[in-house]
Amino acid sequence: MYKTVQGVQRGLQILEAINDIGCRATCNQIAVLTGIHRTTVRRYLETLVSLNYVQRSADDTFFYLSPKVRKLSDGYRHESVHSTKTLELMNELTAHVMWPADLSTFKLDSMLVIESTHRTSRLSLTSSMIGKRLPMLMTASGKAYLASCSDEQRTYIIDILKSGTSxxxxxxxxxxxxxxxxxxxxxxxxxQNSGEWDEYSKIASIAVPVYVQDEIFGSLNIIFHRSYMTPDEAAAKFHDYMLDKAQRIGESLRI
Known part of the structure; x- marks a missing residue:
């Protein structure tokens, strides 16, 4: 049995504390929350800043998590999150609307597709979407997520987008x-979107939020040809049905 490494443990505690405190955290707040001495907290913060996992304010008073922190979860496999029931519900949605559907969740600086019916839909516009990253402000899924998350998280995401290269x-x-x-x-x-994303300029989409225990998890969308109908026409036909499926999918997810 190997002993735990205190340095690693404290570093992660400090990252978790900054995340819990919110958009900005002081050294004293972190020390109180973690129970780690203020001087020690300061030393760890300097290390995390040098590694670019934490950023500091211009006056050296506040500390923030940097976008690089998101990379720590980049290898996380979302397959364990959803069950066979999730895909069953999505297939029911596709059977009803006739168009493929995607389930996506926010990751790093975009929406990551973690389940899809493209491979089974006769009207699929692509062979597969699983693992595809969707822009936040150009796609229905990204817009639905941003409009549904908390003000704090929305500000954080927008800041990431502003400072990034997405x-x-x-x-x-x-x-x-x-x-x-x-x-x-x-x-x-x-x-909704209708051709805003150049990579898929011939398609349109609508998306609704998916919640798990009242917390925003991701978005459920359907994708269709722009020439077939507009997003508003799709919503008039399918919005209520999608909301019902989104609620049931949220209940099927294992978080």
Missing amino acids: LDSRLAQDDAYVRRVLSETKRKGYG
């Missing part, structure tokens, strides 16, 4: 555009 970086810096997208999505109750 496809959303330019759009995230346009505050008027972001406000307009969020307002429209909240008003309608679903996210």
Whole structure:
């Protein structure tokens, strides 16, 4: 039996504390929350800053988690999250609407598709979507997630997009555009896109949020040809049915 490494344990405790405190944390707050002496906390913070897992404010008062922290979960396999019931419900959705569906969750700086019916849908526009990353501000799934998460998480995500090199970086810096997208999505109750993402300029999509125990988990979308119907037409036909499936999928997820 190997002994635990205290340094690793303390470093992770400090990262967890900053995450629990929220957008900005002081050295004293972290010390109180973790029970680690303030001087020791400060020493660990300097190390985490040098490794770019933590960022500091200009006046050296506050500390923030950096986008690099998201990479720590990049190898996490979402297959363990959902069950056969999840796919069964998604297949029922596709059978009803005739178009393929995707289940995605936020990861790093985009929505990651973790389950899909593209491989079984006769109207699929691609062979597979599992593992595909969807831009946050160009896709229905990303918009639905952003409009449904907490203000704190939304601000954090937008900040990541602004400072990154993702496809959303330019759009995230346009505050008027972001406000307009969020307002429209909240008003309608679903996210939508119709050719905004150049890689899939011929398709449209609508998406609804998926909650697990009242916490936002991800988005459920359907994808269809733009020439077949508009997002609003799709929503008029399928929105209520999608909401029911999203609720039942949320109940099927193992978190």
